[in-house]
Amino acid sequence: MQITRRRILTTGTAALAAATLPIRAWTQTTLRMGDTEITTLSDGTLSLPADFIFGPMPQDELAALLPGLGIDRGAALTPPCNLTLLRRGDVLALFDAGSGTAFQPTAGSLPDALAAAGIDPFDVTHVVFTHGHPDHLWGVLDDFDEPYFANAEHMMGGIEMDYWMDEATVSTIGAERAAFAVGAKRRLDVIAGDVTRFGDGDEVLPGVVAALTPGHTPGHMGFVIGSGADAVMVLGDAIGNDHVAFARPGWISGSDQDPEAAAATRLAMFDRITADAMAVIGFHLGQGGIGTVERLSEGYAFRPSA
Incomplete structure (x- = not known):
């Protein structure tokens, strides 16, 4: 297993002629397994x-923990959003679709990152969703409400798909997340006829097995790529940050729709990841999102690989 990290600098054509315009940068972390x-x-x-x-x-316990993690309790949190791209033969698969332009102004840069990496959205063969929250789903459509990855097969866990397509979800999810439900259903309505559903343990792509990891959302899915010493797990938001979720995985988090179930899922995932010595890829983990998990005397720690 080889992991590399590189920074790509890009500008638009117009910017090339204007030295005063800023140059944007994207950092990519790449893992190779055969x-x-x-x-x-x-x-x-x-x-x-x-x-x-x-x-x-x-x-009280949180206040004692956060300084050692380098976190200011009073400051806003600014988690990164890392999408996973898998290349193998004719397969160019993207795990999740990003947030698009309608969620937060600090997110939605995936089209630029794809361009910087020389990837045309029309060449993406599969889009595989971990779950239906805005930062993972809303980028599936362009600004004209057309599928952004027009040639791709879209894939979502059946439990998750049914949840967001249910008319009752908007009235049961809670007022603070009602917009999530409206936005998810509107986008899934466009692609629903072309979505392939899968379940826990299904092989969604050759060598890629789905794992039901509920709690953050009812049908949240992770994915194990490869096997043995070369396995890596795409976590999605089941382990949603690289600080408290690792240090105290049993604590409930306000980011999860079913906090108790999510905490139980995290504990089970950490047991599996460390027992099998799997690498991990986290949507909201730092420094590119790829790394390993170290078991500590209490809790765990994320060790970025590059």
């Missing part, structure tokens, strides 16, 4: 109030 190449691409960052994650946690 004939498989896995690259993380940035869709930008989110800006979240700290209480969105920390609100339901034990505050």
Whole structure:
């Protein structure tokens, strides 16, 4: 397993003629396993109030923990958004679709990151969703409400698809997430006839097996790519950050729709990841999102690989 990291600098054509315009940069981390190449691409960052994650946690214990993790309890959280791109033979598969332009102004940069990597959206063969939250789904359509990855097969877990397509979800998900439900259904309505559903344990692509990891959303899916010492797990948001989710995985997080189920899922995932010595790719983990997990005397730590 070989992991590399590189920074790509790009400008638009007009910017090439204007030295005063800023040059944008994307950092990619690439993992190679035999004939498989896995690259993380940035869709930008989110800006979240700290209480969105920390609100339901034990505050005294949290206050003692955060300084050692380099986190200011009073500051907004700005998690990165790392999409996973898999290349193998004729397969060019993207895990999740990013947020598009309608969610947060700091996110939605996937089209630029794809262009910087020399990838045409029409060449993407598969888009495989971990779940239906805005930063993972809303980029599936362009600004004209047409599929952005027009030639791709779109794939989503059946439980997750049914949840977001259910008319009742908008009234049961809670007021703070009602827009998530409206936005998900509107986008899934466009592609629903072309979505391939899958379940826990299904091989969604050759050598890529789905794993039901519920709690963050009802049908959240992770994916194990490869096997044995070369296996890597695409986490999605089941392990949603590289700080408290690792240090205290049993604590409930405000970011999860079913916090208790999500905590149980995290604990089970950490047991599996460390037992099998799997590498991990996290949508909101730092430094490119690819790394390994170290078991500590209490909790775990994310070790970026590049």
